[in-house]
Amino acid sequence: MATIECGDCGNNVSDSANYCPHCGNKNFKSQHEERRKKVLEDLMDKDPIVKAQIERLREDEKVRVEKRKRILEQKQEAKKKKNMIIYNIILFITAFFIFYWLWSWLLK
Numbered sequence: 001m002a003t004i005e006c007g008d009c010g011n012n013v014s015d016s017a018n019y020c021p022h023c024g025n026k027n028f029k030s031q032h033e034e035r036r037k038k039v040l041e042d043l044m045d046k047d048p049i050v051k052a053q054i055e056r057l058r059e060d061e062k063v064r065v066e067k068r069k070r071i072l073e074q075k076q077e078a079k080k081k082k083n084m085i086i087y088n089i090i091l092f093i094t095a096f097f098i099f100y101w102l103w104s105w106l107l108k
């Protein structure tokens, strides 16, 4: 379990808590996120190498997300195709039995 420093009172609070038990601050998590973002941006401003690395990491993450999305789409497409085939087979069998029934009824 990780702890986060509360932005209002400075005490360490469990990140699973909904509010700071020391001062009642409900926004300590978003404050923490904002501070982390700010630290990261300061770092990026100071060091172009760090900036390039972080940007590359973000780019990698974007590519990963994109790839995952594509795989999911392909899976859904395959599933749709499979459903379509099953639907057609059922339709064909139903049509066959209707014709068969009609045929035998006509021959009576």
Ligand SMILES: [Zn+2]
Pocket (backbone or CB within 6 Å): 006, 007, 008, 009, 010, 011, 020, 021, 022, 023, 024, 025
């Ligand atoms: Zn607090």
